Amino acid sequence: MAENNKQQEIKIELTPEVAGGHYANLAVIAHTPGEFFIDFIAVSPNMPQARVNTRVIMNPENAKNLLFALRDNIQKYENTFGEIERKVAQGNNNANPFQA
Numbered sequence: 673m674a675e676n677n678k679q680q681e682i683k684i685e686l687t688p689e690v691a692g693g694h695y696a697n698l699a700v701i702a703h704t705p706g707e708f709f710i711d712f713i714a715v716s717p718n719m720p721q722a723r724v725n726t727r728v729i730m731n732p733e734n735a736k737n738l739l740f741a742l743r744d745n746i747q748k749y750e751n752t753f754g755e756i757e758r759k760v761a762q763g764n765n766n767a768n769p770f771q772a
Contacts, residue, residue: 694725708735
């Protein structure tokens with residue numbers, strides 16, 4: 673018996689409220705055995721505190737799929753617009769605004 677490998681089409685709706693998006697210049701990532709938590713934060717200069725504006729929770733398989741999708745899209749971006757240079761704070765080789 674032949675398997676049916678046909679993918680089902682998913683219609684995705686993007687409401688105006690969601691289409692505006694949220695700006696983030698910091699992401700904090702944590703995980704449990706079954707889930708990854710990605711908190712997106714907008715940090716302002718000279719402000720001692722910042723609030724999480726979006727939290728995304730994914731299972732490990734979907735988190736890895738996101739990793740590969742980001743890697744693919746960054747490669748396409750750099751092929752079109754040039755290499756993205758990472759800015760690292762002087763004296764801190766591990767500085768990463770999107771950190772684990």
